[in-house]
Amino acid sequence: MAELVNLNQARKAREKAARTARAAENRTRFGRTPLQKALDAAEADIRSRKLDATKRDDRER
DSSP states (O other), X not given: OOOOOOHHHHHHHHHHHHHHHHHHHHHHHHOOOHHHHHHHHXXXXXXXXXXXXXXXXXXXX
C-alpha cells in the first residue's frame, strides 16, 4: 500500500525549499561584507576628491 502524504505539508515544504534557494541566491548576489562596503566607500571618496581637485574655476569671466 502507498504511503499517505499530507498535501498541505508537501506544498509548504516545497515552498520553503524554494524560498531557501532564493535566499541563498540573493545572499551571493547582494551580500557584501562590511569591509567590502567600507572599501567601496573609500574608493568613491578618493575618486570624488580627485575629481574636485581637477575642476576648473571658470568664475573669473
